[in-house]
Amino acid sequence: MRTRPLKVALLGCGVVGSEVTRIMTTHADDLAQRIGAPVELAGVAVRRPSKVREGIDPSLVTTDATALVKRGDIDVVVEVIGGIEPARSLITTAFEHGASVVSANKALLAQDGAALHAAAEEHGRDLYYEAAVAGAIPLIRPLRESLAGDKVNRVLGIVNGTTNFILDKMDSTGAGYQEALDEATALGYAEADPTADVEGFDAAAKAAILAGIAFHTRVRLDDVYREGMAEVTAADFRSAKEMGCTIKLLAICERAADGESVTARVHPAMIPLTHPLASVRGAYNAVFVESDAAGQLMFYGPGAGGAPTASAVLGDLVAVCRNRLNGATGPGESSYAALPVSPMGEVVTRYHISLDVADKPGVLAQVATVFAEHGVSIDTVRQQGKDGEASLVVVTHRASDASLTGTVEALRKLDTVRGVASIMRVEGE
Amino acid sequence: MRTRPLKVALLGCGVVGSEVTRIMTTHADDLAQRIGAPVELAGVAVRRPSKVREGIDPSLVTTDATALVKRGDIDVVVEVIGGIEPARSLITTAFEHGASVVSANKALLAQDGAALHAAAEEHGRDLYYEAAVAGAIPLIRPLRESLAGDKVNRVLGIVNGTTNFILDKMDSTGAGYQEALDEATALGYAEADPTADVEGFDAAAKAAILAGIAFHTRVRLDDVYREGMAEVTAADFRSAKEMGCTIKLLAICERAADGESVTARVHPAMIPLTHPLASVRGAYNAVFVESDAAGQLMFYGPGAGGAPTASAVLGDLVAVCRNRLNGATGPGESSYAALPVSPMGEVVTRYHISLDVADKPGVLAQVATVFAEHGVSIDTVRQQGKDGEASLVVVTHRASDASLTGTVEALRKLDTVRGVASIMRVEGE
Numbered sequence: 124m125r126t127r128p129l130k131v132a133l134l135g136c137g138v139v140g141s142e143v144t145r146i147m148t149t150h151a152d153d154l155a156q157r158i159g160a161p162v163e164l165a166g167v168a169v170r171r172p173s174k175v176r177e178g179i180d181p182s183l184v185t186t187d188a189t190a191l192v193k194r195g196d197i198d199v200v201v202e203v204i205g206g207i208e209p210a211r212s213l214i215t216t217a218f219e220h221g222a223s224v225v226s227a228n229k230a231l232l233a234q235d236g237a238a239l240h241a242a243a244e245e246h247g248r249d250l251y252y253e254a255a256v257a258g259a260i261p262l263i264r265p266l267r268e269s270l271a272g273d274k275v276n277r278v279l280g281i282v283n284g285t286t287n288f289i290l291d292k293m294d295s296t297g298a299g300y301q302e303a304l305d306e307a308t309a310l311g312y313a314e315a316d317p318t319a320d321v322e323g324f325d326a327a328a329k330a331a332i333l334a335g336i337a338f339h340t341r342v343r344l345d346d347v348y349r350e351g352m353a354e355v356t357a358a359d360f361r362s363a364k365e366m367g368c369t370i371k372l373l374a375i376c377e378r379a380a381d382g383e384s385v386t387a388r389v390h391p392a393m394i395p396l397t398h399p400l401a402s403v404r405g406a407y408n409a410v411f412v413e414s415d416a417a418g419q420l421m422f423y424g425p426g427a428g429g430a431p432t433a434s435a436v437l438g439d440l441v442a443v444c445r446n447r448l449n450g451a452t453g454p455g456e457s458s459y460a461a462l463p464v465s466p467m468g469e470v471v472t473r474y475h476i477s478l479d480v481a482d483k484p485g486v487l488a489q490v491a492t493v494f495a496e497h498g499v500s501i502d503t504v505r506q507q508g509k510d511g512e513a514s515l516v517v518v519t520h521r522a523s524d525a526s527l528t529g530t531v532e533a534l535r536k537l538d539t540v541r542g543v544a545s546i547m548r549v550e551g552e
Numbered sequence: 553m554r555t556r557p558l559k560v561a562l563l564g565c566g567v568v569g570s571e572v573t574r575i576m577t578t579h580a581d582d583l584a585q586r587i588g589a590p591v592e593l594a595g596v597a598v599r600r601p602s603k604v605r606e607g608i609d610p611s612l613v614t615t616d617a618t619a620l621v622k623r624g625d626i627d628v629v630v631e632v633i634g635g636i637e638p639a640r641s642l643i644t645t646a647f648e649h650g651a652s653v654v655s656a657n658k659a660l661l662a663q664d665g666a667a668l669h670a671a672a673e674e675h676g677r678d679l680y681y682e683a684a685v686a687g688a689i690p691l692i693r694p695l696r697e698s699l700a701g702d703k704v705n706r707v708l709g710i711v712n713g714t715t716n717f718i719l720d721k722m723d724s725t726g727a728g729y730q731e732a733l734d735e736a737t738a739l740g741y742a743e744a745d746p747t748a749d750v751e752g753f754d755a756a757a758k759a760a761i762l763a764g765i766a767f768h769t770r771v772r773l774d775d776v777y778r779e780g781m782a783e784v785t786a787a788d789f790r791s792a793k794e795m796g797c798t799i800k801l802l803a804i805c806e807r808a809a810d811g812e813s814v815t816a817r818v819h820p821a822m823i824p825l826t827h828p829l830a831s832v833r834g835a836y837n838a839v840f841v842e843s844d845a846a847g848q849l850m851f852y853g854p855g856a857g858g859a860p861t862a863s864a865v866l867g868d869l870v871a872v873c874r875n876r877l878n879g880a881t882g883p884g885e886s887s888y889a890a891l892p893v894s895p896m897g898e899v900v901t902r903y904h905i906s907l908d909v910a911d912k913p914g915v916l917a918q919v920a921t922v923f924a925e926h927g928v929s930i931d932t933v934r935q936q937g938k939d940g941e942a943s944l945v946v947v948t949h950r951a952s953d954a955s956l957t958g959t960v961e962a963l964r965k966l967d968t969v970r971g972v973a974s975i976m977r978v979e980g981e
């Protein structure tokens with residue numbers, strides 16, 4: 124074993140960073156054995172230098188992150204600040220000064236992954252980010268390495284713990300969205316400003332990263348269709364139950380049937396209770412991967428939290444350090460397939476539509492005609508009426524999102540349709 | 553991209569090997585892109601050279617596997633023959649002649665993993681074997697790489713599809729063991745000689761491999777306690793149901809509470825229906841991994857079959873080829889922790905024991921005294937009697953296997969105990 128230590132600079136020492144330093148200290152001997160050389164914490168960049176940080180030598184703490192990554196003797200920079208800037212500039216500077224980088228920053232990777240990978244490659248360094256998607260769950264490495272000899276057709280998963288906690292609450296207690304969100308906030312599962320989670324921005328960033336790796340194609344955050352979960356109601360859950368389903372916020376990355384294009388999207392969807400994702404409770408994450416040869420694989424575990432995320436960061440740190448000692452780099456960006464990313468209109472799936480209609484004869488016939496005219500074939504219809512008001516619940520066969528949108532527009536124009544109470548996609552069948 | 557191809561020698565072209573060649577052919581362009589150089593099938597060693605093998609150039613086929621691995625121009629040898637010899641000698645010879653090796657051979661790795669790893673290291677080559685455990689499910693790589701910065705405490709899994717199929721049948725239909733086995737054989741899930749599966753040898757080999765990697769400790773096949781599933785009865789399933797449990801054949805690798813020793817075992821066990829492993833159906837495999845920082849992770853998928861296993865082989869092939877182009881090797885054996893492997897007697901778990909007893913007053917007191925004398929604390933007792941015969945069902949708190957064995961020996965000596973109908977461990981709580 125080499126005795127000269129590898130030097131690690133930590134950028135950020137919050138929820139994740141503090142756990143990274145804790146494990147680096149308590150597991151120092153194991154890390155050294157697994158890497159083949161000791162690792163030394165060479166500096167810790169933070170915003171508030173005077174904050175007491177347990178177990179960290181105060182002389183290592185600095186507010187000058189740029190100077191730290193420019194030192195030139197740093198082997199690996201661990202970026203756990205989050206956000207776009209200064210994280211992006213710091214990572215680029217780190218590569219320029221000879222360091223490899225481990226990051227947990229999904230927002231940055233989803234937005235600027237291609238440029239960062241290019242910088243890493245230009246300088247012959249590694250960029251690893253297992254922790255950016257689904258916390259502790261090994262997902263990037265299995266997709267990038269274990270399935271490197273296979274053809275992935277679909278990635279379908281629950282990749283945001285906050286929204287899963289909220290939906291699980293609504294499902295199990297019958298609570299409405301706001302009530303469940305308040306509970307999630309009180310218990311620390313949701314942040315004070317929950318926008319990134321509930322509006323699906325966080326999941327969309329992860330979908331972009333997963334789709335890029337799964338399909339060997341650059342998928343930018345803007346390519347991901349995104350619908351949040353704030354519109355999901357207790358009534359939707361009752362409809363889902365009647366169909367033997369529950370509702371989850373899913374990230375779905377798919378290769379088109381002809382294999383020539385891909386799509387990536389995040390939205391709430393009904394899935395059958397028999398689907399393994401249906402039983403993913405609380406803040407847990409789980410991701411289904413379907414490939415030609417391997418078939419269906421599922422990966423399940425804690426999608427966030429300081430220690431689980433640090434576990435993923437440290438796995439990457441060990442790999443990057445080993446590569447460094449080997450004078451090699453791990454697999455970089457793989458975007459050779461360069462498949463077009465199709466817009467949401469081309470996504471094909473099933474739909475559950477609730478309509479408020481006039482309770483008089485001929486309404487069903489009118490509605491059915493609209494569906495038929497738009498090429499959307501109906502699987503089941505359920506009609507419920509009372510006091511001149513009625514509701515129609517239509518579940519379709521597979522149809523394109525564009526056809527469904529056309530159908531709904533036409534339905535809204537019918538005199539007999541008072542309103543479209545809800546539209547929800549049905550997945551996982 | 554390098555244009556000169558990497559040369560691959562395939563040893564064995566049966567269920568797995570034929571799928572490896574099929575994917576190598578159909579995905580040749582993708583593999584070249586992902587590796588950075590084309591891969592060429594340089595030779596295929598089989599037993600029966602005259603057998604027609606679809607898609608394989610007959611001029612590549614040979615019965616002289618030794619000559620093939622000695623050619624000197626082979627970059628990677630893929631061993632999918634199975635069994636100990638000639639596979640072991642061929643792998644060693646391959647290293648001696650400069651090739652890296654990908655294998656799916658759990659029996660060989662469990663028995664001689666240490667020697668094979670040493671040979672790989674001596675010659676600066678890779679030995680990869682993701683396919684040896686749980687087919688397509690990425691498990692070796694996540695344990696060895698993703699969790700390299702974490703401390704694994706427990707691996708608990710269903711790693712044999714044949715036995716899971718049989719137990720699932722017994723559970724869902726109430727069938728006896730023989731009836732379920734016959735169905736598994738008729739459907740091709742069990743081999744003509746099912747010994748390796750039903751007696752737990754296959755699962756024990758996988759447990760040895762998993763424990764070795766998880767605990768950075770050499771665990772030999774002989775270190776694994778093994779109990780088959782042929783004794784599991786329909787009555788056991790009824791008892792399990794009464795407890796809200798089902799029965800699975802589990803491979804369990806554990807670090808002792810003090811962290812200073814490990815155990816590895818394979819046996820049928822009751823697990824609560826609420827445990828995610830309880831809902832693993834048919835021939836699927838699933839493995840739970842518990843670690844300090846990551847918490848509980850689960851990996852699920854097809855544990856066998858030609859295409860899924862080939863997917864894992866090809867993932868390794870890509871990794872080994874990349875290493876080769878980098879002039880590097882991946883992580884080798886990690887056995888630095890060298891923890892002692894404790895015997896079964898030191899395993900601590902819970903037990904479900906059914907006793908046939910005389911239906912007279914005082915029996916329960918006698919039985920309870922025996923448990924107490926051996927330090928095994930009782931959680932629940934259920935007593936059922938009719939016509940002078942009675943049964944006692946005891947579920948214990950956690951106790952060592954040695955204490956339980958002592959308890960059962962003493963119980964057998966009681967006049968009032970007519971027989972011990974069944975003893976089953978209770979896991980996953």
Ligand SMILES: NC(=O)c1ccc[n+]([C@@H]2O[C@H](COP(=O)([O-])OP(=O)(O)OC[C@H]3O[C@@H](n4cnc5c(N)ncnc54)[C@H](OP(=O)(O)O)[C@@H]3O)[C@@H](O)[C@H]2O)c1
Pocket residue numbers: 134135136137138139140168169170171172174186188202203204205206209227228229230254255258426427428429432
């Ligand atoms: N938390 C999770 O469960 C989780 C899960 C997966 C991925 N991630 C990702 O991990 C990253 C970090 O998340 P976190 O939860 O640990 O965040 P956090 O608790 O807010 O910590 C951020 C850290 O960065 C420091 N910092 C902020 N701006 C800085 C600047 N300009 N220069 C230097 N340091 C600066 C902060 O310093 P002070 O300590 O002085 O404020 C703090 O130590 C994010 O990319 C996040 O998306 C987090």
Ligand SMILES: NC(=O)c1ccc[n+]([C@@H]2O[C@H](COP(=O)([O-])OP(=O)(O)OC[C@H]3O[C@@H](n4cnc5c(N)ncnc54)[C@H](OP(=O)(O)O)[C@@H]3O)[C@@H](O)[C@H]2O)c1
Pocket residue numbers: 563564565566567568569597598599600601603615617631632633634635638656657658659683684687855856857858861
């Ligand atoms: N099948 C699965 O689902 C699965 C799953 C995981 C792991 N594995 C592992 O994968 C390996 C292969 O399994 P398999 O199911 O593919 O076995 P298989 O169908 O029996 O194929 C064995 C192959 O090896 C060839 N062979 C046998 N003895 C040989 C010798 N002395 N020299 C050269 N070739 C020889 C056979 O040649 P002929 O074709 O001429 O008979 C055949 O092509 C085993 O280690 C197994 O444990 C299998």
